Amino acid sequence: MAFGRLRARLGRASPAPTTPPAAGGSAPPAPDPANVIGRMTARPAQGRAAPNPQHDPPLVAKPPALVSELPEPGQTDSSGPPALETGGLLTIDLAAIVKNWKAMANRVVPADCAAVVKADAYGCGVDKVAAALAKAGCATFFVAHLAEARRVRAAVASVAPEAAIYVLNGLPPGSAPIFAEINARPVIGSLAEFLEWDAYRTASGWGGGAALHFDTGMNRLGFALEEAAQFTARAKMPGHGITLVMSHLACADTPSHPLNARQIEAFRDLRFMFRGTPTSLANSSGIFLGPATHCDMVRPGAALFGVNPTSAPLNVMEPVVTLTTHIVQVRDVQPGETVGYGATWAASRTSRIAIVSVGYGDGYPRAADGTRAGAKGSRPLAESGGKSGAFAIIDGRRCPMVGRISMDLMAFDVTRLPDEKLRRGAHAILIGGNVTVDDVAAWSGTIGYEVLTGLGRRYRREWKW
Numbered sequence: 001m002a003f004g005r006l007r008a009r010l011g012r013a014s015p016a017p018t019t020p021p022a023a024g025g026s027a028p029p030a031p032d033p034a035n036v037i038g039r040m041t042a043r044p045a046q047g048r049a050a051p052n053p054q055h056d057p058p059l060v061a062k063p064p065a066l067v068s069e070l071p072e073p074g075q076t077d078s079s080g081p082p083a084l085e086t087g088g089l090l091t092i093d094l095a096a097i098v099k100n101w102k103a104m105a106n107r108v109v110p111a112d113c114a115a116v117v118k119a120d121a122y123g124c125g126v127d128k129v130a131a132a133l134a135k136a137g138c139a140t141f142f143v144a145h146l147a148e149a150r151r152v153r154a155a156v157a158s159v160a161p162e163a164a165i166y167v168l169n170g171l172p173p174g175s176a177p178i179f180a181e182i183n184a185r186p187v188i189g190s191l192a193e194f195l196e197w198d199a200y201r202t203a204s205g206w207g208g209g210a211a212l213h214f215d216t217g218m219n220r221l222g223f224a225l226e227e228a229a230q231f232t233a234r235a236k237m238p239g240h241g242i243t244l245v246m247s248h249l250a251c252a253d254t255p256s257h258p259l260n261a262r263q264i265e266a267f268r269d270l271r272f273m274f275r276g277t278p279t280s281l282a283n284s285s286g287i288f289l290g291p292a293t294h295c296d297m298v299r300p301g302a303a304l305f306g307v308n309p310t311s312a313p314l315n316v317m318e319p320v321v322t323l324t325t326h327i328v329q330v331r332d333v334q335p336g337e338t339v340g341y342g343a344t345w346a347a348s349r350t351s352r353i354a355i356v357s358v359g360y361g362d363g364y365p366r367a368a369d370g371t372r373a374g375a376k377g378s379r380p381l382a383e384s385g386g387k388s389g390a391f392a393i394i395d396g397r398r399c400p401m402v403g404r405i406s407m408d409l410m411a412f413d414v415t416r417l418p419d420e421k422l423r424r425g426a427h428a429i430l431i432g433g434n435v436t437v438d439d440v441a442a443w444s445g446t447i448g449y450e451v452l453t454g455l456g457r458r459y460r461r462e463w464k465w
Contacts, residue, residue, distance in 0.1 A: 099318050100317050112298070117143060246281065306437055321452065322432030358410060361458070365440065
């Protein structure tokens, strides 16, 4: 069949049996591999059979929630300590996340667009994010662990009760009953996982689905390409349970890397072998490699949260997070005097330094100070006037960071700001406006993914529409 728009809901998992085996109980014994491979093309469907596109009409999906059901702009929700009791405020723009998802969904038509919300939705709060995306029409979610899948299921239950939730890190031993309990789908990448999942379906009558993950060049998780042939006959039978065939791009953020072409070609062969079964290859950056990667469904993650998915300097995604803190104290530093641990920065002129109430204990990367300090106790020569490339926005101006970042504090040079703007409690923007997540990552020698997921729990968090 031609590879057109195949909804991620295709072959959606059946509800769990009324009384599944207890999550902590023993899983049914896995059958001998040779026997199961020999019989798995003839096993009758258990529970509600997943449709086979070659024989059955597509399921009629529940229509997505109407846009009118989304919260009105300007509404907010919050968690964490009151603003006066902590050092920083982290604001998450849910409307921007939805806008980013819709932009990528429009880019890949006729393919479907899922949402990767692992690691607490990249630090942005999976409960709020999953609910917002489900209301916007997202019907498929990817997480790393079962605990995350449980949270997503609870978050979308009232809006998209039959949303597909895939667990990327596979099927831990003995966990099949939990997948049935919350109606989640393992992403299976080994024969041992497949046998345990298949045995549980047979013993319990659960009709839940799973994805097959094939390694096309990343050498991390997944079946070897040579193992694909043993599953193709199974994928043609009613009730087979294979709802997705997927792989993962290793170098999509470097479009010219030769591994991209090799992985796309290998996955094209897999699509031919599993024709009729939905397929997925592209992550955030992979979406921008072009239609050859879009297949039937794409899986954006970091791009939803404002991280630049391309190598171009202009980021086409909407910024999502804003991190603000406040000035604790402003002090004068004379020429030759140093600031912070290790005396790594010395003033070359009389300087005014603002100390703000966020540090690496809040998840702001210590490496952003640019000192690249050695072992504790070492004392590199202080560079007169030397500064990191990092800066904050105070009173609308860029103020460079000076000295090392401490656990709870950092320092910025505010010499050029007027005195009346430097009051105690004045705001400093650490992420937001002209300071992007990718800027902080570049200063720290890391990636935006790590910056977002590392933002700590001491902040007050506010979600806005």
